[in-house]
Amino acid sequence: DAGITQSPRHKVTETGTPVTLRCHQTENHRYMYWYRQDPGHGLRLIHYSYGVKDTDKGEVSDGYSVSRSKTEDFLLTLESATSSQTSVYFCAISESLDRVSGYTFGSGTRLTVV
């Protein structure tokens, strides 16, 4: 198994509070991604990173920010959580932009905003 760990695995938070989710990898892969999974939508890309301090927006980036200060860590922050951000969040990594090989996903973080 590729070394990719997401924390926390579950979190319940109140509307309006900031929340940070962490993705940690031990594979030294250059590319890291944050997705959210919602019923009726599949997985949607929030943000991705192509190196330390290099990040870009995905399909559903509003309300989210990311940071990558080290190769191994990619943080996703909800500045002020809303109920619409209740979701399962997946981190993924890839060694290159070779689109044939796919990504390796973490086990996910289930976030509930009440």
Added chain:
Amino acid sequence: DQQVKQNSPSLSVQEGRISILNCDYTNSMFDYFLWYKKYPAEGPTFLISISSIKDKNEDGRFTVFLNKSAKHLSLHIVPSQPGDSAVYFCAASGMNTGNQFYFGTGTSLTVIP
């Protein structure tokens, strides 16, 4: 606007028979297509891929077929096994989507022993 669609939310198949999972897409610029398998409480796992220069790719019991003119791909699992019971996602990307894959909504496959 969903660019990748899986119109069957669920599918049940008898063990040993063929499972066929379908996926349609709207973006004619998509040129790479992947299938992922997901068990409950786990992340998706890469299963098989195909590029648009091919119309078929096979890996053991899994075969993916691509029909570019119909903008349709399918995953065939033969023979189906109970351990194949999972949610299957198709995903697509193209030169005009940068590094972004678009995922379908998933099909839940149940293989009945």
